[in-house]
Amino acid sequence: MSGPTYYKGWYHLFYQYNPDSAVWGNITWGHAVSRDLVHWLYLPLAVVPDRWYDANGVWTGSATTLPDGRLVMIYTGATMESVQVQNLAFPADPDDPLLVHWVKSEYNPVIVPPSGIGLKDFRDPTTAWYVPTDSAWRVAIGSKNDSQHHAGVVLVYRTTDFVSYELLPGVLHSVTGTGMWECVDFYPVSTESAVGLDTSAASGPGVKHVLKASMDDNKHDYYAIGTYAAASNSWVPADPEKDVGIGLRYDYGKYYASKTFYDPVKERRVLWGWIGETDSERTDLRKGWASLQTVPRTVLFDQKTGRNLLQWPVEEVESLRLSSQEFSNISITAGSVVPLDIGKATQVRSLNSVDPRSCLLVLFVT
Numbered sequence: 607m608s609g610p611t612y613y614k615g616w617y618h619l620f621y622q623y624n625p626d627s628a629v630w631g632n633i634t635w636g637h638a639v640s641r642d643l644v645h646w647l648y649l650p651l652a653v654v655p656d657r658w659y660d661a662n663g664v665w666t667g668s669a670t671t672l673p674d675g676r677l678v679m680i681y682t683g684a685t686m687e688s689v690q691v692q693n694l695a696f697p698a699d700p701d702d703p704l705l706v707h708w709v710k711s712e713y714n715p716v717i718v719p720p721s722g723i724g725l726k727d728f729r730d731p732t733t734a735w736y737v738p739t740d741s742a743w744r745v746a747i748g749s750k751n752d753s754q755h756h757a758g759v760v761l762v763y764r765t766t767d768f769v770s771y772e773l774l775p776g777v778l779h780s781v782t783g784t785g786m787w788e789c790v791d792f793y794p795v796s797t798e799s800a801v802g803l804d805t806s807a808a809s810g811p812g813v814k815h816v817l818k819a820s821m822d823d824n825k826h827d828y829y830a831i832g833t834y835a836a837a838s839n840s841w842v843p844a845d846p847e848k849d850v851g852i853g854l855r856y857d858y859g860k861y862y863a864s865k866t867f868y869d870p871v872k873e874r875r876v877l878w879g880w881i882g883e884t885d886s887e888r889t890d891l892r893k894g895w896a897s898l899q900t901v902p903r904t905v906l907f908d909q910k911t912g913r914n915l916l917q918w919p920v921e922e923v924e925s926l927r928l929s930s931q932e933f934s935n936i937s938i939t940a941g942s943v944v945p946l947d948i949g950k951a952t953q954v955r956s957l958n959s960v961d962p963r964s965c966l967l968v969l970f971v972t
Contacts, residue, residue, distance in 0.1 A: 607789070607880050607899070608635060609679050610867040611669035614703035617643055617869075619878070620652055621899065622665070628890040633663035635681075639704055642922045643876070643902050652708050659683045659691050659715045666730040666789055667695075668865065670743075670768075670805075673736075676700060678768050679708070680745060682729040683715065689725045691715035692747065694768060713769045720761070720773050723749050730789045733867065734765075736806040737836045742766045744836070746778055748787035748819060758784035758819060758851055760792075762839055774839040779817055784851030787819035789863045792841075793875060795831070795907040795915070802875035802906065804868050809834045814907065816915065817841055819850050820863050827856045827864050827879065829915065831907070845913065854914055860884070866905060876920060877905045927953075 608620040616639045623636035637652035653664045660683025667681025679695040693714040698707035719728040727749050734743040742764050751757045760778040763771040778792075794807040794815050807813060818829035830850045832843040843849045856864055857879065864879035879900040890896035903917045933946055948954065 607863050607865045607878055608667045608681065609669040610865055610876070610878055611671065611677065612867070612869055612871060613671070613677060613705060616641065616703050616705075618669075618705060619646075619899070620667075623651070625651060628894055628896045629887055633665060633684075635664050635667075637705075642925070643920050644922045644925060649704060649706055652705070653679075653681065653695055653710075655683070657683070657710060657714065659685055659693055661686045662688055665690070666863065666865075668731055668733040669867070670734040677705070678734075680716075680731040680734070680768070682731065687725075690719065690728045692717035692728075692731050711769070716769055717747070717763060717771050722751075722753075723761070724752075727786055728761075732790055732792050733805050734768075735792070738808070739836065740764075743768070744774075745771070746790050746792050748790040750786040750822075751780070754780070755782040756785050757782045758787035758821070760787060760790050760817070760819070760841075776839055778839060779841045779843075779850065781849050781851045784819075784821060784823070786822035787850075788822050789820040789827075789865060791818040791829075791864070791866055792816070792834075793866055793868070794834075795875070795905075797907050797909065797912070800906050801873050802868055802904075804870070809836070814844070815841060817843075817850055818856070818864070821851055825862050825882070827862055828852070829854055829856060831913070831915070848913070856915075856917070861900065864900075874904050874920075875906065877903045877917065 611618050619638050620635045622633050624632050626632050634651050635653040637649040638646045640646045655661055655664050662684035665682040667679055670678050681693055682690055683693045694711035694716050695708050697705045698709045719725050730748050732746040734745045736743050745763045747761050749759050751759050757780045759780040762774045762778045765771045793805050794803045794813050797814055798812045814831050815834040816829055816831055820827050828851045830843040832841050834841045848854055860881050861879045866875050866877045869876050881898050902920045904920055905915050905917050908914050908916045
């Protein structure tokens with residue numbers, strides 16, 4: 607899952623792909639575009655592992671849209687020695703809304719692992735956000751610190767031109783015992799409305815920041831909501847008992863390496879995830895493909911609880927519904943069974959009002 611973004615009328619999704627086989631290896635960026643997040647068109651490969659700094663794979667990256675509309679992509683490359691470095695790519699033709707061709711920066715790699723960080727533990731840069739107090743951008747990268755009780759950490763870099771970077775003192779956040787943090791995501795949410803916020807929205811009243819990480823140790827995506835202070839390069843969870851890696855998860859099924867992006871057209875934050883499935887390698891080879899992307903979801907702060915996020919499939923998914931049958935105003939008494947004739951191959955959407963303290967509602971579909 608890499609670089610989801612909206613550009614000149616098209617939604618873009620880049621993804622880790624092996625063009626030679628349905629098994630891990632030769633990691634390249636596939637590319638697909640859509641007008642509505644539902645119907646997708648496959649395009650030629652976007653970024654391929656053809657330089658020394660990404661010869662062992664073009665790994666996860668993120669897109670950043672600059673104020674003038676230009677798009678920059680920062681991604682992790684694995685060198686011939688499997689050292690993880692951060693690289694820069696640009697659209698070859700900014701006037702092309704499909705972004706078919708990409709070029710790599712002559713300055714690559716633009717960030718290398720700092721002292722004290724494992725050469726193979728430094729990956730997956732976030733979408734950059736702008737901090738007006740010092741007129742510079744910030745980019746977060748996941749890592750771990752085994753000398754600090756196997757802690758997962760997030761490092762933050764400062765840049766004004768996306769070529770030169772300064773590692774900020776300390777870490778944005780760290781949680782002991784959680785191991786390597788992959789595919790870190792960091793974004794603001796409004797606590798007062800359902801409107802999504804641009805990634806560079808400033809912290810302050812009515813705004814919290816979500817920090818999410820994919821745990822390499824257990825392959826789950828955890829998040830927490832907290833307060834970000836750019837001046838001190840720090841993020842503090844609202845509830846330490848629900849910190850990253852030990853509290854809330856995006857999903858409790860097969861769901862990993864997720865990433866969000868801000869949709870400026872519909873003013874929403876859209877969440878994507880990767881489903882690894884449970885098929886064997888042999889089955890994947892027979893199918894000719896492995897894994898899939900989730901249905902995109904709109905994500906926002908839960909104003910009712912004040913403690914978690916809400917997720918819902920993007921509204922465009924409803925365009926796939928060709929016909930519907932509605933059963934409304936149905937009252938169910940305790941211990942009763944209410945049969946409904948819904949036909950075959952029907953998707954059920956159930957909206958219920960119950961008292962969770964005294965009621966258990968079970969829906970059977972046969």
